[in-house]
Amino acid sequence: MAKETGIISWKKLNLGIAVTEPGNASQLKTGDWRSMKPITDREKCTKCGQCYIYCPDMVYSKDAEGYFVQNYYYCKGCGICAKECPVDAITMVQEVD
Amino acid sequence: MAKRIGVEVSIAAAEAVGLCDVDVVAAYPITPQTHIVEHLSEMVADGHLDAEFIPVESEHSAMSCCIGSSAAGARTFTSTCSQGYALMSEICYIAASMRLPIVMAVANRALSAPINIWNDHADLMYARDAGWIQTIAENGQEVVDLLVHAFKVAEDHRVMLPVQVNLDGFTLSHMIEPILMPDAAEVKSFLPPYKAPLRLDPKNPVSFGVVGMPDVYTEARKAQDEAMKNSKPVIVEAWKEFGDKFGRYYKPVETYKSEDAETIIVTMGSISETAASAVDDLRSKGKKVGLVRIRLFRPFPGDEIIAAIKGAKSLVIIDRVVNFNGGALPGPVAIEIKSLLFDNGLTPKVGNFLAGLGGRDVTMENFEDMVEKMANGGVAGAYEIINVRE
Numbered sequence: 001m002a003k004e005t006g007i008i009s010w011k012k013l014n015l016g017i018a019v020t021e022p023g024n025a026s027q028l029k030t031g032d033w034r035s036m037k038p039i040t041d042r043e044k045c046t047k048c049g050q051c052y053i054y055c056p057d058m059v060y061s062k063d064a065e066g067y068f069v070q071n072y073y074y075c076k077g078c079g080i081c082a083k084e085c086p087v088d089a090i091t092m093v094q095e096v097d
Numbered sequence: 098m099a100k101r102i103g104v105e106v107s108i109a110a111a112e113a114v115g116l117c118d119v120d121v122v123a124a125y126p127i128t129p130q131t132h133i134v135e136h137l138s139e140m141v142a143d144g145h146l147d148a149e150f151i152p153v154e155s156e157h158s159a160m161s162c163c164i165g166s167s168a169a170g171a172r173t174f175t176s177t178c179s180q181g182y183a184l185m186s187e188i189c190y191i192a193a194s195m196r197l198p199i200v201m202a203v204a205n206r207a208l209s210a211p212i213n214i215w216n217d218h219a220d221l222m223y224a225r226d227a228g229w230i231q232t233i234a235e236n237g238q239e240v241v242d243l244l245v246h247a248f249k250v251a252e253d254h255r256v257m258l259p260v261q262v263n264l265d266g267f268t269l270s271h272m273i274e275p276i277l278m279p280d281a282a283e284v285k286s287f288l289p290p291y292k293a294p295l296r297l298d299p300k301n302p303v304s305f306g307v308v309g310m311p312d313v314y315t316e317a318r319k320a321q322d323e324a325m326k327n328s329k330p331v332i333v334e335a336w337k338e339f340g341d342k343f344g345r346y347y348k349p350v351e352t353y354k355s356e357d358a359e360t361i362i363v364t365m366g367s368i369s370e371t372a373a374s375a376v377d378d379l380r381s382k383g384k385k386v387g388l389v390r391i392r393l394f395r396p397f398p399g400d401e402i403i404a405a406i407k408g409a410k411s412l413v414i415i416d417r418v419v420n421f422n423g424g425a426l427p428g429p430v431a432i433e434i435k436s437l438l439f440d441n442g443l444t445p446k447v448g449n450f451l452a453g454l455g456g457r458d459v460t461m462e463n464f465e466d467m468v469e470k471m472a473n474g475g476v477a478g479a480y481e482i483i484n485v486r487e
Contacts, residue, residue, distance in 0.1 A: 007312060008313065008316065009316065010315075010316035010317070010319040010320045010323075011320075013313070013316055013317060013320050014295065015196050015257055015294055015295050016194065016195040016196035016197070016257075016295070016305060016306075017194075017307060017309055017313070017317045017320070018195075018295050018303050018304060018305050018307070019303060019304040019307050020295070020301075020303050022302040022304075
């Protein structure tokens with residue numbers, strides 16, 4: 001059901017709008033809510049993973065070098081990672097289209 | 098074979114729910130509904146009914162419990178009224194939107210303040226837009242029969258909506274009436290075990306009661322609205338099947354001497370028997386008066402009501418609640434019937450009487466006075482509250 005856009009005919013809704021596909025929140029594009037975007041400065045980053053721990057969505061994952069990289073499909077731009085980063089390596093910058 | 102017994106209607110209602118082989122009853126006592134759930138708890142405690150009885154700490158919890166139980170696929174019952182319904186109402190809306198076939202008996206009682214435990218239809222009208230199918234009983238036999246019918250309709254996969262069976266508090270709930278209790282085996286064949294189309298099951302995980310953002314809320318509402326619309330033929334079909342099995346046939350609207358009537362009284366619930374006696378009395382005096390009783394309140398049986406009242410020159414519509422609209426509009430039942438009249442190009446003289454509030458008796462003389470009033474100019478304004486002491 002909860003596809004990227006959420007656009008669906010009323011005729012195709014499950015009974016009582018139940019979700020029958022477990023974990024389908026991973027398909028929901030929360031990234032388009034964002035107005036500010038987190039950027040990590042790798043010079044400052046200590047790879048501590050606080051951004052990964054505090055992120056309320058599924059934005060951060062560890063890359064081969066051990067850095068935590070953002071998946072902007074999910075990032076709502078809440079700024080918690082930037083606030084929690086102990087070495088101020090993450091900056092929130094304005095989104096431009 | 099069914100046996101006719103003399104029994105308090107609340108006890109008969111509980112026994113009927115037992116005959117339906119209910120799995121879970123979650124309820125909180127409130128006058129005048131208490132005897133229903135009290136008796137169900139006795140049936141469970143005495144081992145006569147194999148069910149879970151959950152004595153919760155409030156009506157809000159009762160309906161929350163019912164939602165969990167019904168979502169797990171259990172046949173679920175509760176009962177409440179008045180302030181209890183008011184506290185429960187937040188969850189009642191959710192039960193309907195989640196399409197859970199819970200059955201609830203409401204022993205209709207006035208709403209506070211002043212605190213009043215007696216009968217009117219304030220709680221019924223409070224429940225009007227909750228999305229539940231609503232039926233209204235006239236007597237004890239009908240309470241029993243409508244409860245059995247309620248499970249059949251609610252659990253039909255073409256419906257999947259909760260059903261509220263209304264019975265007038267005290268006037269019905271506490272009366273001892275001769276009632277034909279249906280035979281257990283016949284109820285079993287009428288009402289097979291509930292098979293949930295979707296249920297909480299660890300092997301096939303589903304989420305109920307999810308968030309619906311602006312991109313899907315309208316569609317969810319549309320789907321629920323269609324379900325209510327589509328329930329009516331199933332309700333009627335289930336009454337036919339009930340009649341074929343048990344010999345008592347029901348329909349959305351009852352008529353009594355209304356065919357050639359110039360004035361028709363429109364009622365709901367137990368005062369209809371008094372109204373029928375008033376009709377007999379007025380007929381014996383040569384007055385062409387009839388009665389139309391609404392048994393199915395949601396979905397509202399518009400076609401049946403219009404068919405029953407279309408020949409009348411004047412209507413006496415009874416509402417058993419004050420809806421504080423400022424005087425421009427009548428009571429809720431009259432609002433709905435007037436809307437039907439407009440859509441059907443009918444213009445009878447309509448008198449709306451707010452009667453029987455908080456347990457005040459409505460007598461044959463009251464009905465006769467209302468009919469008399471319609472013959473002499475009708476009601477001044479949108480409605481009139483009767484039996485007010487000046």
